[in-house]
Amino acid sequence: xxxxxxxxxxxxxxxxxxxxxxIVDKLSFDIHSGExxxxxxxxxxxxxxxxxxxxxLIKPTxxxxxxxxxxVQRNPERALKHxxxxxxxxxxxxxxxxxxxxxxxxxxxxGVDEERIREVTEIVKLEDRIHDKVKTYxxxxxxxxxxxxxxxxxxxxxxxxxxxxxxxxxxxxxxRAFVHSLADEGISLLISxxxxxxxxxxxxxxxxxxxxxxxxxxxxxxxxxEAAGYVNWRFQExxxxxxxxxxxxxxxxxxxxARDILPTDTIVVAMPEAIIADTIARLSxxxxxxxxxxxxxxxxxxxxxTLTGSEVHA
Amino acid sequence: MRKLPALVQNEVLKLWxxxxxxxxxxxxxxxxxxxxxxxxxxxSNHREHFADWRNQILQQIADLENTLSSDRIPEEWKRxxxxxxxxxxxxxxxxxxxSEPSGVQFSREFLSNSITLFIPMLVLAMGSDIVSGExxxxxxxxxxxxxxxxxxxxxxxxxxLTLYVSLTIAVTVILCYLISGFVFGYGGWITPVLTGFRMExxxxxxxxxxxxxQWRFLLMQAGLCWFSxxxxxxxxxxxxxxxxxxxxxxxxxxxxIIAGTILSSMxxxxxxxxxxxxxxxxxxxYLEGTPPPIEGMTLPFSLIIxxxxxxxxxxxSFRVFTKGDIxx
Numbered sequence: 001x002x003x004x005x006x007x008x009x010x011x012x013x014x015x016x017x018x019x020x021x022x023i024v025d026k027l028s029f030d031i032h033s034g035e036x037x038x039x040x041x042x043x044x045x046x047x048x049x050x051x052x053x054x055x056x057l058i059k060p061t062x063x064x065x066x067x068x069x070x071x072v073q074r075n076p077e078r079a080l081k082h083x084x085x086x087x088x089x090x091x092x093x094x095x096x097x098x099x100x101x102x103x104x105x106x107x108x109x110x111g112v113d114e115e116r117i118r119e120v121t122e123i124v125k126l127e128d129r130i131h132d133k134v135k136t137y138x139x140x141x142x143x144x145x146x147x148x149x150x151x152x153x154x155x156x157x158x159x160x161x162x163x164x165x166x167x168x169x170x171x172x173x174x175x176r177a178f179v180h181s182l183a184d185e186g187i188s189l190l191i192s193x194x195x196x197x198x199x200x201x202x203x204x205x206x207x208x209x210x211x212x213x214x215x216x217x218x219x220x221x222x223x224x225x226e227a228a229g230y231v232n233w234r235f236q237e238x239x240x241x242x243x244x245x246x247x248x249x250x251x252x253x254x255x256x257x258a259r260d261i262l263p264t265d266t267i268v269v270a271m272p273e274a275i276i277a278d279t280i281a282r283l284s285x286x287x288x289x290x291x292x293x294x295x296x297x298x299x300x301x302x303x304x305x306t307l308t309g310s311e312v313h314a
Numbered sequence: 315m316r317k318l319p320a321l322v323q324n325e326v327l328k329l330w331x332x333x334x335x336x337x338x339x340x341x342x343x344x345x346x347x348x349x350x351x352x353x354x355x356x357x358s359n360h361r362e363h364f365a366d367w368r369n370q371i372l373q374q375i376a377d378l379e380n381t382l383s384s385d386r387i388p389e390e391w392k393r394x395x396x397x398x399x400x401x402x403x404x405x406x407x408x409x410x411x412x413s414e415p416s417g418v419q420f421s422r423e424f425l426s427n428s429i430t431l432f433i434p435m436l437v438l439a440m441g442s443d444i445v446s447g448e449x450x451x452x453x454x455x456x457x458x459x460x461x462x463x464x465x466x467x468x469x470x471x472x473x474x475l476t477l478y479v480s481l482t483i484a485v486t487v488i489l490c491y492l493i494s495g496f497v498f499g500y501g502g503w504i505t506p507v508l509t510g511f512r513m514e515x516x517x518x519x520x521x522x523x524x525x526x527x528q529w530r531f532l533l534m535q536a537g538l539c540w541f542s543x544x545x546x547x548x549x550x551x552x553x554x555x556x557x558x559x560x561x562x563x564x565x566x567x568x569x570x571i572i573a574g575t576i577l578s579s580m581x582x583x584x585x586x587x588x589x590x591x592x593x594x595x596x597x598x599x600y601l602e603g604t605p606p607p608i609e610g611m612t613l614p615f616s617l618i619i620x621x622x623x624x625x626x627x628x629x630x631s632f633r634v635f636t637k638g639d640i641x642x
Contacts (some may be wrong), residue, residue: 083459
């Protein structure tokens with residue numbers, strides 16, 4: 001289904017400054033039909049501002065956004081017809097049932113009838129609960145209702161901002177399968193996230209944003225190759241272990257954000273894969289008890305370090 | 315424009331499903347019987363003392379004149395009392411009982427007492443979160459990312475609000491009539507009521523005073539009530555667009571309206587207060603001939619001032635709503 005002609009989304013020189021502070025700085029990228037495009041960056045990188053400019057919630061200071069050839073700012077009625085989106089959380093009216101919510105949004109578009117509402121309800125598997133008040137829905141169900149709402153108008157571009165926030169592993173897996181099936185139907189997707197692992201599983205091409213700029217754009221495998229590997233160590237006696245590790249100049253201690261989510265007695269280092277086996281042997285011969293060694297998945301932060309050559313600002 | 319009816323339907327449904335209107339009807343259902351009972355007490359009390367209503371009016375005139383001759387009463391109070399005496403005299407001369415109780419008469423009084431505070435409050439209870447509520451819950455993002463121009467969204471909200479304001483006024487009158495009529499009887503439609511009072515300083519100009527049947531008077535009142543309620547609704551809409559928090563927008567509007575009633579009762583000293591919208595809300599007073607809160611105010615004056623506030627409110631609402639960035 002890959003089409004070679006005009007892109008579904010074309011962003012050119014898009015920038016936004018608020019009170020002379022540059023939030024988004026000259027972004028340009030295209031998304032073609034059937035493509036799953038990841039939008040990656042830490043919180044505060046300008047992802048959400050960019051997405052809001054794509055759907056006319058924020059007026060850009062300069063640059064253009066074209067969806068299916070229509071300028072979003074000049075002709076929102078034509079352009080937004082082709083877009084379904086969830087900006088941050090799936091916000092729906094709590095005091096209505098799921099069905100009533102979908103009816104609300106259906107009335108705002110042309111050619112969405114009851115049949116289509118029933119169709120999207122089935123797509124997101126909400127048939128059983130659709131007539132219950134949204135108040136009683138779980139977060140996952142709200143998410144699905146949000147997606148149903150986004151799909152109502154048969155969009156050519158679906159924009160999901162942090163879609164896996166608050167989803168349990170099962171929900172995430174379902175979402176992934178769902179996203180791929182949509183892309184197979186020829187829908188283009190723009191998915192923003194601050195978690196690399198998530199984007200890795202979902203997207204073909206990514207743009208990495210930092211401080212309002214795109215610092216890298218391309219196929220995810222190509223970008224990942226550039227990232228150095230991290231290794232997590234656990235020792236019986238931490239201080240001795242760390243001291244011993246540091247003797248090798250090729251091993252660099254990292255106090256990266258990964259520390260926050262790992263047990264505090266885990267040491268994170270950056271080291272080439274080739275010397276792991278040798279290092280274990282060296283430490284063992286010095287009588288240091290190794291409890292665990294594990295290669296960490298490359299993280300977004302790590303990718304950043306490689307790309308920007310600087311510490312990640314928290 | 316094709317989509318506008320559907321958008322209005324959306325907004326009407328939202329207000330309905332939020333059960334706002336039900337709450338308003340409930341409040342009316344509780345308050346009206348209370349006032350009916352109070353009025354009933356007043357009426358039966360008067361009946362005990364005065365066999366004939368003429369005696370009662372004579373007594374009232376005598377009381378008022380007593381206070382007029384006192385030196386300790388400020389001049390502003392005297393002004394309104396002099397007018398009241400003239401009115402009572404007029405009723406007496408034309409043999410009209412101004413307070414003959416009936417369902418229609420009760421509704422008339424209820425409207426004129428609720429126009430400055432109670433009805434604006436009901437209107438705000440419905441409309442003050444019409445935009446800010448969508449911001450707080452984040453649904454505004456869903457609303458504004460649809461292929462619909464922003465001004466149409468706001469216009470649909472305004473239409474829905476207009477509909478509910480009209481309905482509120484209608485329901486208030488109907489409930490008043492039905493509930494109080496149960497006690498006072500359902501008559502009073504054709505009782506003559508005096509209107510057309512014109513104020514010339516402290517003197518009442520009775521040259522244009524004439525009687526209209528009470529039903530027409532009630533209709534005129536309801537129309538004026540609707541107008542001032544709509545101005546409150548439009549200003550409430552503006553505040554709702556400007557202030558993100560629902561609680562804050564409600565408090566802002568309520569304090570503006572209460573400030574108006576306080577300023578009205580402080581009367582004449584500060585002349586330019588008459589350009590504030592909330593001082594002008596009591597439109598029905600002009601029909602009854604109650605002296606205006608500040609000298610120099612007339613019905614056309616108040617209507618123009620309110621209309622100007624309303625127009626400004628609409629301009630600001632649409633301007634901000636269509637241009638503003640949605641950041642939250």
